[in-house]
Amino acid sequence: MVMTGVFRSLISTCGLLIGLFFMTSGAWAQQVEVSSTLNPVGSGARATGMGGAFISVADDATAASWNPAGLIHLEKPEISVVGSYFSRSQTYHSDIHPEIESTNSMDTAGLNYASAAYPFVFLKHNMIVSLNYQRLYEMDKKVSFNYTLDIDGTKLNETIHSVQKGYLYALTPAFAIQVVPQLYIGATINFWGDYVGKNGWEQTYTQNSQGIFFGHNLVDKFDETSRTSFRGTNANIGFLWNVSGPITIGGVYKTAFNGKLRRETTSTQSQDLTDLSIHDESTTTFAGDLTMKMPASYGLGISYRQSDKWLIALDVYRTGWSRFSLVDSAGNEVNPLDAAPISEGRLKDTTQVRLGTEYLIIKEKYVVPVRAGVFYDPEPAKGSPDDFYGFSLGTGYSTSRFSLDASYQFRFGRRVTGDVPGIPGSSADINQHTVMMSLIYYF
Numbered sequence: 224m225v226m227t228g229v230f231r232s233l234i235s236t237c238g239l240l241i242g243l244f245f246m247t248s249g250a251w252a253q254q255v256e257v258s259s260t261l262n263p264v265g266s267g268a269r270a271t272g273m274g275g276a277f278i279s280v281a282d283d284a285t286a287a288s289w290n291p292a293g294l295i296h297l298e299k300p301e302i303s304v305v306g307s308y309f310s311r312s313q314t315y316h317s318d319i320h321p322e323i324e325s326t327n328s329m330d331t332a333g334l335n336y337a338s339a340a341y342p343f344v345f346l347k348h349n350m351i352v353s354l355n356y357q358r359l360y361e362m363d364k365k366v367s368f369n370y371t372l373d374i375d376g377t378k379l380n381e382t383i384h385s386v387q388k389g390y391l392y393a394l395t396p397a398f399a400i401q402v403v404p405q406l407y408i409g410a411t412i413n414f415w416g417d418y419v420g421k422n423g424w425e426q427t428y429t430q431n432s433q434g435i436f437f438g439h440n441l442v443d444k445f446d447e448t449s450r451t452s453f454r455g456t457n458a459n460i461g462f463l464w465n466v467s468g469p470i471t472i473g474g475v476y477k478t479a480f481n482g483k484l485r486r487e488t489t490s491t492q493s494q495d496l497t498d499l500s501i502h503d504e505s506t507t508t509f510a511g512d513l514t515m516k517m518p519a520s521y522g523l524g525i526s527y528r529q530s531d532k533w534l535i536a537l538d539v540y541r542t543g544w545s546r547f548s549l550v551d552s553a554g555n556e557v558n559p560l561d562a563a564p565i566s567e568g569r570l571k572d573t574t575q576v577r578l579g580t581e582y583l584i585i586k587e588k589y590v591v592p593v594r595a596g597v598f599y600d601p602e603p604a605k606g607s608p609d610d611f612y613g614f615s616l617g618t619g620y621s622t623s624r625f626s627l628d629a630s631y632q633f634r635f636g637r638r639v640t641g642d643v644p645g646i647p648g649s650s651a652d653i654n655q656h657t658v659m660m661s662l663i664y665y666f
Contacts, residue, residue, distance in 0.1 A: 261360075261544075261602050261603060263359070263477055263520050263542065265277060265285055265288035265289035265357075266285050266288045266305050266307075266335050266336035266357055266358075266659075267283065267284075267285030267288070267289075267303075267305055267336060267628070267659065267661050268305065268617060268619070268628035268629050268630040268659040268660055268661035269283055269285070269581075269592075269594070269617065269619065269626075269628045269630070269661060270283075270285055270289055271596075271615055271617065271630040271632050271657065271659050272579075272581075272592075272594035272595070272596065272615055272616060272617015272618070272619075272628065272629075272630035272631075273536060273579025273580065273581055273594050273595070273596045273615070273617065274577045274578060274579040274595070274596015274597055274598045274613075274614065274615045274632075275538065275577045275579070275596065275598055275615075276524065276526075276536040276537055276538045276577040276578055276579035276596055276598075277289045277290070277524070277536065277538070277579070278290045278461075278473040278474065278475055278522050278523065278524030278536075278538045278540075279463065279471045279472055279473035279524035279525050279526040279536055279538070280293070280471075280473075280524070280526050280534065280536050281293025281294075281296070281461075281463065281473060282296035282297075283296075283297075283303070283626070283663060284297065284301055284302075284303035284338045284340055284353070284663055285303070285305065285336060285338070285661070286399075286409075287338065287353055287355045287357075287395055287397040287409075287411050287459075288336065288355065288357050288359075288395075289475065290409070290461035290462075290463065290473050290474070290475045290524075291397045291398070291399055291409030291410055291411045291459055291460070291461045291475075292399050292407040292408050292409035292461040292462050292463040292473065292475075293399070293407070293409070293461070293463055293473070294340060294351045294353055294397060294398075294399040294409055295342075295349055295350075295351055295399045295400065295401050295407040295409065295463075297340050297342050297351055298342060299342065299665045299666055300339075300340065300341045300342065300665075300666040301339075301340050301663055301664060301665045301666060302337075302338065302339045302340075302663070302664050302666075303336070303337065303338045303340075303661065303662065303663040303664070304334070304336070304337045304661070304662050305334070305335040305336035305337070305659060305660070305661045305662075306332070306333070306334060306335060306659070306660045307332065307333065307335035307358075307657060307658065307659045307660075308330065308331075308332040308656075308657070308658040308659075309330065309331050309332070309361055309363075309655070309656070309657050309658075310328065310329065310330035310331075310655070310656045311328065311329055311330070311364070311653065311654070311655045311656075312326060312327065312328035312329075312653070312654050313326070313327055313328075313641055313651045313652065313653045313654075314326040314651060314652045314653075315327075315368055315641060315649060315650075315651050316638070316649065316650050316651065316652070317646060317647070317648045317649040317650070318648045319646075319647045319648040319649075320370060320371065320646055320647065320648065320649065322368075322369045322370060322371050323368045323369060323370055323646060323649060324368075325367065325368050325369070327365050327366055327367055327368075328365070329363050329364060329365040330363075331361060331363045331390075333358065333390075334356070334358065335357075335358050335659060336355070336356060336357055336358065336661075337355070337356040338353050338354065338355040338356070339353060339354050340352070340353035341353070348400055348401055348402070349400070349401040350398070350399065350400045350401070351397075351398070351399050351400075352396070352397065352398050353396070353397045353398075354394075354395070354396050354397075355394070355395040355396075355397060355411070356392065356393075356394060356395070356419065357392060357393050357395055357413070358390055358391075358392045359391055359392060359393060360390060360391040361390050362387055362388070362389040362390050362391065362423075362424040363387060363388050363389070363390070364385075364386075364387045365385070365386050365387075366383070366384070366385040366386075367382075367383065367384045367385075368383055369381065369382055369383070370383060370646065372432070372434075376436070376437045376438070377434070377435065377436050377437065378434050378435050379432045379433065379434035379435075379436070379441065379443070380432070380433055380434050381430060381431070381432050382430070382431045382432075383428075383429070383430050384428075384429045384430075385426065385427070385428045385429070386426070386427050387424055387425070387426040387427075388424060388425055388426075389421065389423055389424025389425055389451075390422075390424070391415065391422060391423070391453055392415070392419075392420075392422055393413035393414060393415045394413075394414045394416075394418050394419070395411045395412065395413045395414070396411065396412055397409065397410070397411040398410055398411075404465075405464060405465040405466075406462065406463070406464050406465075407462065407463040407464075408460075408461070408462045408463075409460075409461050409462075410458060410459065410460045410461070411458060411459040412456065412457075412458050413456065413457050413458065413459065414456055415453060415454050415455045415456065415457075415482065416453075416454040416455075417452065417454070421452070422452060422453050422454065423450070423451045423452040423453045423484075424450075424451055425448075425449070425450050425451075426447075426448070426449045426451075427446075427447070427448050428445075428446070428447040428448075428449075429444075429445070429446050429447075430443075430444070430445045431443070431444050431445075432444070432445075436496070439496045439498055439499060440496065440497045440498045441494065441495070441496055441497075442494070442495040442497060443492070443493070443494045443495075444492065444493050445490070445491070445492045446490070446491045446492075447488060447489070447490040447491075448488070448489050449486060449487065449488040449489075450486070450487045450488075451484055451485070451486045451487075452484065452485045453482055453483070453484055453515070454482065454483050455480050455481065455482035455483060455517070456480060457477065457478045457479070457480035457517070458477075458478045459475060459476070459477045459478075460475070460476050460478075461473065461474060461475040461476070462474050468528075469527055469528045469529060470525065470526070470527055470528075471525070471526050471528070472523070472524070472525050473523070473524045473525075473526075474521070474522065474523050474524070475521065475522050476519070476520075476521040477519060477520045477521065478519055479516070479517060479518055479519035479543070479546060480517050481514050481515070481516055481517070482514070482515040482516075482517050483512065483513075483514060483515075484512065484513040484514070484515055484549075485510075485511075485512055485513075486509070486510070486511060486512075486513060487508075487509070487510045488508065488509040488510075489506070489507075489508050489509075490506065490507045490508075490509075491504070491505070491506045492504070492505055492506075511551065511552055512551075512552055513549055513550065513551055513552075514549070514550040515547075515548075515549055515559060516546055516547060516548045516549075516550065517546075517547065518542055518543040518544055518545070518546040518547050519542075519543050519546070520540065520541060520542040520543065521540070521541055522538055522539060522540030522541065523538070523539055523540075524536060524537065524538040524539075525537055531583070531585070532582060532583045532584075532585060533580070533581070533582050533583075534580065534581045534582075535578075535579070535580045536578070536579050536580070537576075537577070537578050538575075538576070538577040538578075539574065539575075539576055540574065540575045540576075540577070541572060541573070541574050542572060542573050542574075542575075542603075543572050544570040544571065544572050544573055544603040544608075545569045545570055545571060545572055547559060547569075547570055547603065548565050548569070549562075558570065558605065560603065560604065560605060560640075561605055563605070568605070568606075570603040570604070570605070570608075571603065571607060571608055573601045573602070573603060573608045574601070575598065575599060575600045575601065576598065576599045577596060577597075577598040577599075577600075578596060578597050578598070579594065579595065579596030579597075579615075580594065580595055580596070581593070581594045582594075588622060588623075589620060589621060589622050590620075590621040590622075591618065591619065591620055591621075592617070592618060592619050592621070592628070593617075593618055594615075594616065594617035594618065594630070595614070595615065595616055595617070596614065596615045597612075597613070597614045597615075598612070598613050598614070598615075598634075599611075599612055600612070600613060600634065602636070602639070604639065604640040605640065609636050609639035609640050610636060610637075610639070611634055611635065611636040611639070611653075612634070612635060612636075613632060613633055613634035613635065613655075614632075614633055615630055615631060615632040615633070616630065616631050617629060617630035617631070619661075623665070624664065624665055625662065625663060625664050625665065626661070626662070626663040626665075627660075627661070627662055628659075628660070628661040629658070629659065629660050629661075630657075630658070630659045631656070631657070631658055632655075632656070632657040632658075632659075633654070633655070633656055634654075634655040634657070635652075635653060635654050635655065636651075636652070636653045637652050638650040638651075638652065639651055639652075639653060641653065
């Protein structure tokens, strides 16, 4: 049926109302979704087995991701590889919109870290160089739920489904030097880009709507596919200071940087007023550059080595999320978590605390470690940060030629923001499980 001006106006109004919903519960079509912790953490089964309390320990190949000064502990050339398995589930709640209540889950596995390190002596100082691959942020996520949009004259039943896949990684050359016997310093440069695969994520978003629109039967479908690439450069600087025999203090600073995003999006929307035999359909494409302002972060750690067998460590780490934002080519700045204008308020900084321990069962030809840790790891959220807690366990097997380590980590948040921004009274219970396996070979 050919639409008259009145009917075109009706369809246009329909699109406006549906669009209002896209700006709220559909906001993740524009925001940045990360499935792992948003806070900068390091890699490796040994460190994660200790709850991530590793800034003042940092004595294996993964030190480049925790505190590069710790690389000086490496006495032989070595290579390392870390594999990881990550799963996440989220259960949605809302007293106002109980129809959203459901549970979504996802999992992913792959190479988490790889490195090659070479220690040497120059001008009577111990030094080391290494090249590292770090997979720092998991972007895989799956979201599905129902929602009822009820405005005067309109009641629509919505079904929302979003799938996102990808990850962010960096290639990292590192250097460390033993300045004096008790003091080490080190630094890395992190290059984010498409060096050994895509650095970014892809997302598909579908929203189906059906119901009554000003007395007429409406069927609406919206589909969007987007691809986002990421590149940038930043640095990590760290130190280790052996205050006394059993006590070591460590510190690390990770610089802020402007990540460059390239986003390409294709959207299709169809609308039918079935009782009037009216149909309208449109397709739009967008390609543009964005700047993601990544925050600086810093941490301090202290460790106490009671003997050759037993070690305990504590880390406190601060991330300046108040700098975190997305800026488009026109200078418009938004909150990356919900795409709201930054004028509505910036995120608050977070402080994480990690406590871990390691006990070594030392035999003549091998060593078996037993590790455990607990942590508080809040995430930035609109308003106040969301509280996340967790614990970890780890073990391994080491000889003079290799070390094999494994860890399990459980991280959880209760009644946190979750993945449904803009829906009144909504929250989520989130569970995350991470398993890591590390292999280090000594030459």
